[in-house]
Amino acid sequence: MRRNLDMLTVKAFAKINLALDVLYKRPDGYHEVAMVMQAVSLADTIILTSHPGDIVLNVNIPGLPDDASNLAYRAAALIKEYAGIQQGVLITLDKRIPLAAGLAGGSADAAAVLKGLNNLWELNLSLDKLSKLAAKLGSDVPFCLYNGTMLATGRGELLSPLPPLPKCYVILAKPAVEVPTAWVYQEFKADRVQVRPDIAAMSKFLEQGSIDGVAGNLANVLESVTIPAHPEIAKIKESMLKYGAMAALMSGSGPTVFGLAGCQKQAEVIASQLKTEGIPEVFVAETVSKVE
């Protein structure tokens, strides 16, 4: 975070799910999950500037709302009301994370605004308090406050740190479809799942610092919904492996596929080969560690 009197710049990092299991549907309509989440360096940039009056949001891409339906705006409104702040803020959002991609782009923006305004307005709210506000905005938002490698349970908002995944490179490839998260959970049927993650085994491999062990245990039960609807996701996974990724998996509710690579050069070679297949959005990122 960079601060300069009345202006502050915050990065909003995307996430991938190294493991995603759905346990059951709860009475409140959400699904109980168990996930291993990992932050990656593909990021939006948010500039917060002190501003008289109200909250104003500027976005750099068409199709992304700049009103109260944007999670960045909602985060500002929530913390402003909670802390009883009278002044406004100008939020400038430079969006790089693809939309509705399974990468928690909106959640990352919301978390960055909460952290940033806590600093700009000198509120001194603890991460624990910010996390409770974050959970009101979405299940992925608390994780985006912390980043790093975390076990997420409940509806995704209950977090405990895991040993960090040793630094590795992540290729992200998004086909030209957008997938609404609510639809994926709504369509989820446990009896259609072929492979469930073994979270205990993945935790053990993280403790050992074994990227190979983690790569060998990637699993996401939501693939059972999104891949039949968008078979190009399976094709991207196959291509990632063919070009040399250690492993490949759909992130979150999809449709983005991520692949793991041990070194940057190899990740870049895999990314350029995927681009030749006509996949519209391909990025190379690296893992991001937890904030203290």
Ligand SMILES: C[C@](O)(CO)[C@H](O)COP(=O)(O)OP(=O)(O)OC[C@H]1O[C@@H](n2ccc(N)nc2=O)[C@H](O)[C@@H]1O
């Ligand atoms: C797929 C993941 O991205 C994996 O990290 C998350 O589980 C989704 O997190 P999110 O996008 O922050 O989700 P929310 O904004 O809280 O919820 C969107 C919708 O997804 C469904 N939803 C979400 C999380 C969850 N544990 N169970 C659910 O059933 C609900 O229908 C909800 O209305």
Ligand SMILES: Nc1ncnc2c1ncn2[C@@H]1O[C@H](COP(=O)(O)OP(=O)(O)OP(=O)(O)O)[C@@H](O)[C@H]1O
């Ligand atoms: N700041 C924001 N950035 C991106 N999308 C936003 C934002 N605010 C609201 N939205 C709306 O939310 C929808 C999905 O957002 P997002 O990009 O966070 O999905 P996602 O990556 O699938 O998230 P998740 O992995 O948490 O399910 C978008 O289509 C958009 O209309």
